[in-house]
Amino acid sequence: MPTHAPTVADLNEKALLARIFPRLGAPKALLGPGDDAAIVAAPDGRTVISIDTLVQDADFRLSWPSGYRTSGFDVGWKCAAQNLSDINAMGAVATSLVVSLTLPGSTEVAWVEDLADGLAAAIHVLGASGCSVVGGDLGRGREVVVTAAVTGSLEGRAPVLRSGARPGDVVAVAGVLGRAAGGLAVLESSEDYASLHSDPSTENQVLLELAAAQCRPRPPLARGPEAAAAGATAMLDISDGLVRDAGRIAAASGVAVELDPAALARHAEPLQAAASRLGADALDWVLGGGEDHGLLAAFPAGTALPEGFERLGTVHDGAGVTVGGEAPRVAGWDHFAG
Template identity: 55%
Template sequence: MTADTPVPSDGPLVAELSEDALLARIFPLLPVGADTHVPPGDDAAVVAAPDGRFVVTTDVLVEDRHFRRAWSSGEDVGRRAAVQNLADVAAMGARPTSLVVSLVMPGDLPVSWVEGLARGLAAECGPLGVGVVGGDLSGGPVVVVAVTAHGDLAGRAPVLRSGARPGDLVAHAGVVGRSAAGLALLEAGRADLDRALVDAHLRPVAPLAAGPLAAAAGATAMLDVSDGLLRDAGRIARASGVRIDLDAAALAADRERLGVVAGELGGVAERWVLDGGEDHGLLATFPADSPLPVPFRVVGRVGEGSGVSVDGVPAPARSGWDHFAG
């Protein structure tokens, strides 16, 4: 067995069950959610939208592009798929209410892997009262997990990327660089060196409650840091027509946490911190006189101009993760 070979499993394969039989195994594992009026089982679910509006976002995980089955259990992928979508809802200042999940899979995929996926979705969604209310199943050459998430703004205005103003504080909630360091460990075959960093890649933990708290505290702009701190700060800068200057000293503890692994692998901790994606923290801007909600910490300031800099030095134009970069 090679490092990229999926772990074999006892029990039936997907091809050995009908769609109805597979769904019968999945549905009992999924949370219904407090806002769900009609759960899975009909042509569509019905979910409450008490605000009169709803936040909607979608994301996709493709096998061998975003995860490898040799590294990731079904539960790992289910947790990642949930978190990356729930974080986008939180970044709008909203409370997640429901997910719809579509799954493409080869016939030789163990049913136990699919059940693990459902358990991973439930592990992230259940404690938040978020329902997994439907989706679709299809066959294909590799596993593809597509998730659409919905959220409730609770009467507040959404927090956009375009609201940052010169003089605002730049603040971050969550961790940076850990998922990238964990991926580097997996690629090097050194997962044993720091299991916590590997787990940060396989099962990222997002500060979901911080999104609505930031909105209530007057955040002027916010987004989910999925493609790296520099790249995503640049998105706020472009949308708002401002310059964002990050403070290297504010990120020193993050670099120090990754220093041992960087030394062992010949990597650069600073690059993981600034360019590493998939930690799913929240980057937000706040008026300078606004108290920051926990767990946000100041990591920079908003100024006149354009682009992103670190201690006044302009960041490279091409930073972070790009799905279509060569």
């Protein structure tokens, strides 16, 4: 018997799976874990599918410069959130997740159990009531890698693509902007995370809330189907920053997107004190920070925006993204740039 906290190297695959599956709840599928593949109902006749990966030291750190230590719960939550958000952005609802875990042998079993808890909690708390983890894979490697594929149902609706925006449309956002980017700045900063907890000042509480937005984002899952029902012409999940993702709608639709400086300022203002403390600019977080996983959508002019959406700009003839007619000063996230 190990004298240290049990690690995955102390268990075989069957024993580790026995620790994971009970934490995920009963699978909502025709056939769940146990065979070579799961079977998921598709009453709509179409299946929406997406896949996303979290890689240690590329998408998260186990230990941050601020002293924060990423929990398995954080990684499980974020894995679920970013995948559920992709389905949401099509105007669909999630129906299943399959999850692949690559783990170093030194990974503590408790951390993996915590990851399973985070997956289950995010699905429940974010409101993906028809979704569950229905299977996956385990492997050993030099770093933690979590990959999930998610399926969804359009429930009879037409999908909302990136390519439908037309000149005259209103651009709107549901969810928050810049908070996850602010949280990343907190985690990467010289601020001592433990001290932030021990001093309950309002300013410190804001920094803690930003860090939580980075580790456990809250995409507005109800808003995607509502936007589709309201006639959204284009939509996507804001994962790589507002400017970059607005540019994707512009490119796919063959139009220009102009963002309203006053609307952007309303999102930046609550972040300004934290940004100043960290030597950053709140507007840069709003324009260039991703991972809040809000929705950016275009609606025909005159459409009453669905609940939770706020006007952010307009669609015009042309190409690219501008802010009040000027080129934006930040570009957003690119995995392979710089």
